Amino acid sequence: MSILLDMSEIRRNPYISSSFTPPRHSHSHVFFELSFCVKGTSINTINQTPFNFQNGSCVILRPSDVHSLSDYDPKVYEHIDLYCFPDTFKKLCNACHHDLYDEIINNETPICFTFSNEIFSFLFNQSLVLKEMIANEDKFFETVYTSMIVTILSQWVKNKASQNTVTPQWLTELLPKFNNVNFVQKNITQIANETGFSLPYFSTQFKKYMGVSAIKYLTKKRVDLAKYLLVKDSELRILDISGMLGFENPSTFSKHFIQEFKQSPKDYRKASK
Secondary structure, three states, rough: OOOEEHHHHHHHHHHHOOOOOOOOOEEEEEOEEEEEEEEEEEEEEEOOOOEEOOEEEEEOOOOOOOOOOOOOOOOOOOEEEEEHHHHHHHHHHHHHOOHHHHHHHHOOOOOOEEHHHHHHHHHHHHHHHHHHHHHHHOHHHHHHHHHHHHHHHHHHHHHHHHHHOOOOOOHHHHHHHHHHHHHHOHHHHHHHHHHOOOHHHHHHHHHHHHHHHHHHHHHHHHHHHHHHHHHHHHOOOOHHHHHHHOOHHHHHHHHHHHHHHOOHHHHHHHHHH
16 A cells, blocks of 8 residues: 655655655655665665666656655665656656657656766755755745756656667557558547557657658558458459548548559559459
């Protein structure tokens, strides 16, 4: 059983530098938490998956993430937490990249990564400045606080870009379905809904991994299947094939077929005979 920490936690103090870890038990938040280790080691268990935490390790915890820390020495271990309201977090994500917020929310695994030495030093020094500003009730502490969050978000984007692109499981499972006549009848919105992602996020991720838009990929698969059906079943009218494959009308079907194969569906069928 996990505990849900509400907004009262973040209103009291949006920043914590601690040499201990409150609380030890599994918990989640209604806000975002960006946490990084500055001293010692620990095990950060997020959604039942353990991660080794050490100097420079960072995690972006979403409201849906359940987590806890263990295996640390309270006399040595220290981490820094930055809390952020969801609406503010979304604005800061948009400042970095227009679809960053959706990427973070929909990321299939917990968001853990490691800072470069330069970024770690910068953030650690900024945390000291921030701590002093809050203690002195300096009203400009939010500027430093915001810059730290944006730096962390930017670092995650940079880390992702430098990693080898591995096709996610949802896409690996989705691609074979495009070879099915019944599946390609669907439009892109319906296909996106099947993945559980929003249409904008689905479209962005599909193009990222496939190198082509989801609409172009679907159209290509439709005309490939049309080519097969034109030869396989001579009894099927071109009008029927067009409807079976989800094209709005025969003229749209012919247009895409000609673009792909340099001849009309009718001429292709004749030539194949």
